Amino acid sequence: MLFALVDCNNFYASCERVFDPSLAAVPVVVLSNNDGCIIARSDEAKALGIPMGAAVHEYAAALKRHKVRVFSSNYPLYGDMSGRVMESLSQFTPDVEVYSIDEAFLGLDGFPITELPRRMQNMRDSVRQWTGIPTSVGVAATKTLAKLANRIAKKYTSDGVYMMTDPVLMTRILGDIAVEDIWGISRRWGERLRAMGIKTALQLQQADPQQIRKALSVVGERIVHELNGISCLELEAIQAKQNIMSSRSFGRLISDRDSIAEAAASYTARAAEKLRKQNSLASGIYVFIRTNRFRTQDPQYSNAALIRFDEPTADTSTLIAAATRAIHQLYRPGFRYHKAGVMLTDLVSDGKEQKSLWRLDAPIATTAASKRRMAMLDQVNAMMGRGTLFHASEGVAKLNRQKQPDTRKPDWHMRQQFRSPSYTTRWADLIVVR
DNA sequence: TCTGGGGTCCTAGGACCC
């Protein structure tokens, strides 16, 4: 069995180019929702050294100097283009897993191996011709290796297709790839592996799977097997989402409760629409609000509530009513809020059993952790007034995991007993740092 | 001034049961 990973090159920037030929061969970037940061770059923009996720304000001068064409994001357009690309791919094989808006895995069962390079080349050219979107194709024995092959295709080939099938060549390639560049290994795990002396993909491939499992759980072990050509990740069918999220930063700081509730209501309406589109019902809604964590000079507050419904629902007004109640419960005066969001959770889709049965009787229940934070915050506010940066650690779990101790010198420390919903006594530490 | 918006999976620990 072989897998292909097809990845659209610089997808959002390429989409903009499809509709404006004057953008060809000039640097193009696409911005995030509030035009806050850069989320897509054409090759020319990458060559200028503009990093992914860069804050626009930091690069405003450079963008201007190099005459970079800058676009606000247009998600309906990108979604539509993505659909066309996926549709094109399905002309070549029915085994298509849409992995993200700009990527798909293909199962290549039934393709004669000798013909594969030509077929993949043909597919890539056709997608380009039918949609205007350039892609890269990586082929290998497992999804993880196909991901790496795709990198090679993008970086080093002229035709955008790379088959990683030669074992000798593969050894050389893996030796040149840093562990963090493997699909599924990011910074934290990369650090852990490096501490174990594993720095390259080749070293991880040759590592003891059991040892890796100890360090990185079964997820890490799977990666080791995948690097060895033993497929642990199958092609997955498209399925209904398990959660639907809608959140935004406000674009300015908001202090009054009703404006936040209004924002939450509109997020909820958007999420409810998506919910109905996939024919699901929500069993709960998770609502969060937060201050701007980048403004360290401001007092910080973030909290979340989870509301369960007696009956799963897709009714917009029910959902909005719940979100509004949650905001009222979470809101604390004296803070300048930056972001809020809702997540419809534990969705019930047609024919599918609901995953869990809720035992909580209360019509509204914030999460236990949320209740504790709330109680502590209120207490601290009462004792000290506002304008305090706080840091809370709770429960036994975190202690046992030996989280890095906070080295900032606490001004004030409180240990609080509380009762969880089941009336088991637990404790929480609250460290107040000015 | 400004620093996104979505998702998934896995595990530890606690509640609860026999």
Next chain:
DNA sequence: TCTGGGGTCCTAGGACCC
């Protein structure tokens, strides 16, 4: 005050992905 062995279900949180 200390004390078992087996199990399941649930939640929160920590990782990861694009």
